[in-house]
Amino acid sequence: MYGFLIAVGILLLISIIWMVYRIQTLVSVVKGSDKKVASGSNKVNAMMFVLFLVGSGVLMFWYSIKEFDNYNPPLASEHGAVTDQLFWITMAVTGVIFIITHVLLFWFPYKYQYKEDRKAAFYPDNNKLEVIWTVVPAIVLALLVIGGWKAWSDITKPAPENAHVVELLGYQFAWEVRYPGMDNVLGANDYRLTNASNVSGVDFSDKNAHDDFNSPVVVIPKGEPVLFKIRARDVLHSVFAPHMRLKMDAVPGMPTKFWFVATKTTEEMRAELNDPEFEYEIACTEVCGKGHFSMRRVINVVEPAEYRKWLAEQKPYIVNNPALVENLSPEMKELAEITISEHK
Amino acid sequence: MATAHTATHSASAHDHHDDHEHHDNFITKYIFTTDHKMIGKQFLVTGIFWAIIGGLLSIIFRLQLGFPDMELYWLKPILGGWIDDAGKLDPNFYLALVTMHGTIMVFFVLTAGLSGTFSNFLIPLQIGARDMASGFMNMLSYWFFFLSGVIMFISLFIETGPASGGWVVYPPLSALEQAMPGSGLGMTLWLIAMTCFIASSLLGGINYITTVINLRTKGMSFSRLPLTIWAFFLTAVIGLLSFPVLFSAALLLVFDRSFGTSFYLSDIYIGGEALPNTGGSPVLYQHLFWFLGHPEVYIVLLPALGITSEIISVNSRKPIFGYKAMIISMLGITILSFIVWAHHMFVSGMNPFLGSIFMFLTLIIAIPSAVKVFNYLTTLWRGNLIFTPGMLFSIGLVSFFISGGLTGIFLGNSAIDIQLHDTYFVVAHFHLVMGSASFFGLMAGVYHWFPKMFGRMMDARLGYIHFWLTFIGVYMVFFPMHYIGIAGFPRRYYSWTNFEFSNMYTDLNMFVSVAAIITFGAQLIFLFNFFYSMYRGRVASLNPWRSNTLEWTTPLHPKHGNWPGEIPTVYRWPYDYSKPGAAEDFIPQTVPLSATPESNLPHEQELVKLEKAIIADEEEVLVANESKES
Ligand code: HEM
Numbered sequence: 001m002y003g004f005l006i007a008v009g010i011l012l013l014i015s016i017i018w019m020v021y022r023i024q025t026l027v028s029v030v031k032g033s034d035k036k037v038a039s040g041s042n043k044v045n046a047m048m049f050v051l052f053l054v055g056s057g058v059l060m061f062w063y064s065i066k067e068f069d070n071y072n073p074p075l076a077s078e079h080g081a082v083t084d085q086l087f088w089i090t091m092a093v094t095g096v097i098f099i100i101t102h103v104l105l106f107w108f109p110y111k112y113q114y115k116e117d118r119k120a121a122f123y124p125d126n127n128k129l130e131v132i133w134t135v136v137p138a139i140v141l142a143l144l145v146i147g148g149w150k151a152w153s154d155i156t157k158p159a160p161e162n163a164h165v166v167e168l169l170g171y172q173f174a175w176e177v178r179y180p181g182m183d184n185v186l187g188a189n190d191y192r193l194t195n196a197s198n199v200s201g202v203d204f205s206d207k208n209a210h211d212d213f214n215s216p217v218v219v220i221p222k223g224e225p226v227l228f229k230i231r232a233r234d235v236l237h238s239v240f241a242p243h244m245r246l247k248m249d250a251v252p253g254m255p256t257k258f259w260f261v262a263t264k265t266t267e268e269m270r271a272e273l274n275d276p277e278f279e280y281e282i283a284c285t286e287v288c289g290k291g292h293f294s295m296r297r298v299i300n301v302v303e304p305a306e307y308r309k310w311l312a313e314q315k316p317y318i319v320n321n322p323a324l325v326e327n328l329s330p331e332m333k334e335l336a337e338i339t340i341s342e343h344k
Numbered sequence: 345m346a347t348a349h350t351a352t353h354s355a356s357a358h359d360h361h362d363d364h365e366h367h368d369n370f371i372t373k374y375i376f377t378t379d380h381k382m383i384g385k386q387f388l389v390t391g392i393f394w395a396i397i398g399g400l401l402s403i404i405f406r407l408q409l410g411f412p413d414m415e416l417y418w419l420k421p422i423l424g425g426w427i428d429d430a431g432k433l434d435p436n437f438y439l440a441l442v443t444m445h446g447t448i449m450v451f452f453v454l455t456a457g458l459s460g461t462f463s464n465f466l467i468p469l470q471i472g473a474r475d476m477a478s479g480f481m482n483m484l485s486y487w488f489f490f491l492s493g494v495i496m497f498i499s500l501f502i503e504t505g506p507a508s509g510g511w512v513v514y515p516p517l518s519a520l521e522q523a524m525p526g527s528g529l530g531m532t533l534w535l536i537a538m539t540c541f542i543a544s545s546l547l548g549g550i551n552y553i554t555t556v557i558n559l560r561t562k563g564m565s566f567s568r569l570p571l572t573i574w575a576f577f578l579t580a581v582i583g584l585l586s587f588p589v590l591f592s593a594a595l596l597l598v599f600d601r602s603f604g605t606s607f608y609l610s611d612i613y614i615g616g617e618a619l620p621n622t623g624g625s626p627v628l629y630q631h632l633f634w635f636l637g638h639p640e641v642y643i644v645l646l647p648a649l650g651i652t653s654e655i656i657s658v659n660s661r662k663p664i665f666g667y668k669a670m671i672i673s674m675l676g677i678t679i680l681s682f683i684v685w686a687h688h689m690f691v692s693g694m695n696p697f698l699g700s701i702f703m704f705l706t707l708i709i710a711i712p713s714a715v716k717v718f719n720y721l722t723t724l725w726r727g728n729l730i731f732t733p734g735m736l737f738s739i740g741l742v743s744f745f746i747s748g749g750l751t752g753i754f755l756g757n758s759a760i761d762i763q764l765h766d767t768y769f770v771v772a773h774f775h776l777v778m779g780s781a782s783f784f785g786l787m788a789g790v791y792h793w794f795p796k797m798f799g800r801m802m803d804a805r806l807g808y809i810h811f812w813l814t815f816i817g818v819y820m821v822f823f824p825m826h827y828i829g830i831a832g833f834p835r836r837y838y839s840w841t842n843f844e845f846s847n848m849y850t851d852l853n854m855f856v857s858v859a860a861i862i863t864f865g866a867q868l869i870f871l872f873n874f875f876y877s878m879y880r881g882r883v884a885s886l887n888p889w890r891s892n893t894l895e896w897t898t899p900l901h902p903k904h905g906n907w908p909g910e911i912p913t914v915y916r917w918p919y920d921y922s923k924p925g926a927a928e929d930f931i932p933q934t935v936p937l938s939a940t941p942e943s944n945l946p947h948e949q950e951l952v953k954l955e956k957a958i959i960a961d962e963e964e965v966l967v968a969n970e971s972k973e974s
């Protein structure tokens with residue numbers, strides 16, 4: 001059905017082109033306009049530029065204003081406020097340049113369209129102008145860059161000592177979320193230990209791993225620094241939390257990180273947006289195969305007190321699955337048993 | 345056709361000089377030709393073929409994005425098993441489509457189709473040479489490209505599908521067959537095809553550079569070269585320096601894929617199995633790739649900028665404003681393009697300090713780009729503008745260059761790029777600044793030099809319709825992508841409905857898809873115009889745009905060798921349009937300064953003496969030669 005429609009459409013288009021073409025060649029031959037330097041179409045084209053300028057300008061402003069709240073993802077991190085501000089400053093600066101240059105670009109064709117009795121100005125150069133429009137953009141860009149550089153240095157500096165650690169491991173096609181437990185230190189890992197019951201390849205012969213646990217949801221406290229430790233175990237992935245203005249690739253063999261401070265709990269954001277369904281989300285932004293578009297995790301931002309309560313309730317890997325420690329050395333096993341009994 | 349006869353008389357006088365030339369047969373004339381003009385046309389037609397393929401692929405995945413619920417059974421005859429029983433496109437094949445679209449457009453259409461066509465066609469004609477430095481290498485260059493295309497084309501039809509890891513083919517995804525079906529045979533074919541392509545680019549590039557340096561006609565100093573030639577020359581230099589790096593990246597990838605090395609692989613557990621590779625780094629590949637990848641965007645863009653500089657000047661009837669500044673900008677871009685590559689890797693996990701460095705370097709490269717825009721605008725100012733289709737496309741290019749260039753300032757700022765990286769904002773950015781701008785440069789060039797290529801005119805009015813549909817269409821397709829990019833929609837997604845933050849704008853995506861189909865359809869007008877005019881178009885006059893450059897001094901259908909007699913000598917720069925005092929509004933490069941005392945500028949008046957001495961010298965030699973011969 002579609003095929004037929006498309007075929008008809010194409011046929012129609014071709015025949016229209018053909019007819020327009022035949023008619024207008026004949027007309028131009030009759031009028032003798034095919035020998036002129038600039039035909040009557042010159043005026044039409046010049047007009048079109050102005051029409052385009054006005055039409056698309058109106059469309060752009062209308063849509064940008066009308067949709068403003070829709071295309072701006074709600075913001076929920078401290079550094080995000082800075083990068084958003086940089087974004088909008090850059091938008092203002094480039095917006096002005098965009099408009100000025102386009103007004104000139106589309107108005108000149110109208111103003112200076114061909115007239116037989118006019119001669120173009122012979123104006124091959126002007127060093128002063130060239131210097132001005134090299135130096136001015138240089139200064140403007142330098143200012144923008146300095147702002148960006150400061151923000152970037154702050155964002156990428158080492159995380160505060162007290163940051164809550166969460167490990168995100170990307171694999172085809174999901175994220176494994178691992179918490180370090182009460183000691184806030186993740187246990188060691190080795191990719192060779194990976195199997196169906198040990199997704200992150202945790203090395204349980206490291207004592208720090210004993211209280212590590214996983215969670216289907218990334219739970220983090222509001223107002224306190226959180227450090228994402230990011231790994232991948234098969235191909236590249238990338239952690240993207242749009243509301244946190246956070247993105248960092250997950251690279252096999254090279255752990256990466258990103259720290260931030262969330263500013264609003266999920267509940268607060270729900271109230272603010274008047275949307276009881278709202279969730280903070282994590283997506284993957286580095287192509288990783290068939291399921292790339294479905295690597296979703298939810299971030300649940302809660303009050304610090306609630307976070308601590310939640311943390312205390314979680315059961316470590318080894319509690320949920322004691323088989324994980326079966327092959328450990330006797331001393332290690334003993335330590336593990338203690339942890340397990342603590343959590344009973 | 346009635347109109348066909350009106351303009352012929354001006355050309356026919358030149359048409360029978362070549363009785364003594366050897367006669368080519370079909371094969372040496374059209375297939376294994378060493379004539380740069382025919383090779384240019386071969387590149388052009390092949391490029392158009394690939395543009396159609398690349399465009400069709402994008403229509404298929406735009407259908408998926410715009411109409412996710414559509415049943416695609418009607419595509420089963422071509423796509424077979426890639427359409428499942430519910431009539432849905434396979435997500436793996438979606439990625440294959442995206443990857444092939446990117447590869448084809450960037451390399452086959454906008455590198456080979458643009459540089460290949462116009463560097464080949466214009467360099468000898470505009471610098472006054474009989475052919476390229478090596479016609480044979482030039483021929484090889486085309487046939488390597490052709491071979492590369494054949495291999496890439498075959499890869500579209502193999503059972504596991506073509507390469508699917510994105511046009512950047514980052515390992516480990518592209519290195520491990522287990523990771524996705526496209527990383528099997530499809531990826532192998534991609535690597536072979538790209539190797540042929542690199543060979544083709546290098547053969548072409550060496551030729552362009554040598555020809556420009558060595559074969560310029562008398563008087564054609566570097567300061568009298570048209571900006572087109574400057575652009576092609578610098579493009580070739582960039583290509584020559586950066587393509588070998590892509591080759592090394594690809595070679596190491598081949599080793600990792602087939603010979604068990606660990607250049608890019610480390611600590612991988614996939615398909616239920618831990619691989620033995622350790623110590624490699626996927627980030628190394630990214631550095632190598634973008635060391636070509638960023639210069640590549642200028643390889644694609646510079647020729648288009650060169651072409652528009654020429655066309656805007658001719659059709660404004662004005663010298664290009666700031667000829668020297670334009671050259672310096674292009675030189676600046678050439679050099680800087682090699683030291684900004686890591687701005688594609690701000691969040692790749694590389695050291696953030698590197699991010700700072702590359703942020704500064706990246707924003708420096710915006711300056712020469714800005715200078716070029718201002719110079720274009722000033723060239724239009726107080727001109728006497730004739731809107732040929734070539735001129736329209738050139739103005740369109742400037743618009744895209746501004747729109748897309750400005751969003752580069754966001755992306756070049758590493759702090760802002762955190763949010764925007766790998767979203768549709770990037771897609772909007774590079775489609776405007778690199779995709780559409782270069783495509784418009786290609787179109788402008790075709791409309792402008794078609795009379796020289798085929799001796800006939802393309803139909804102007806169809807050209808206008810083609811331009812307006814395409815210009816408006818491109819903005820309708822790519823402008824909305826900024827909004828969904830700011831909203832955070834990630835690239836290379838088969839569907840956005842899995843996430844709440846991106847489970848919206850279905851209307852906008854539908855709009856984009858419809859606009860894309862219309863825009864693609866509008867290209868049929870061009871195809872018709874192109875092939876119809878080739879045989880039935882109005883016969884062109886010798887210099888239809890009243891232009892100054894040398895190519896318009898050749899006969900209507902230049903033979904292999906370009907000029908029947910002596911190669912003309914050049915006496916002035918190519919931009920003497922509307923010179924005060926001159927009767928006509930253009931003075932070709934072949935007119936001596938001594939012949940135009942009424943319009944010479946003071947410093948040119950000085951040069952006249954020198955010129956007269958040279959001409960006198962030459963005549964002496966000529967006379968001496970003649971007396972020897974007789
Ligand atoms: C003028 C010609 C330009 C061309 C042809 C061009 C082309 C491209 C292309 C193809 C990409 C996509 C890379 C990908 O696959 O993700 C890209 C991204 C990028 N461009 Fe441009 N660009 C140009 C100008 C600029 C300018 C002027 C800037 C900065 C001032 C810039 C900064 C960037 C950055 C930082 C990215 C990476 C963004 C990201 O990956 O998130 N570009 N550009």
Ligand SMILES: [Cu+2]
Nearest residue numbers: 284286288292
């Ligand atoms: Cu992914």
Ligand SMILES: [Cu+2]
Nearest residue numbers: 638684685688
């Ligand atoms: Cu780049």
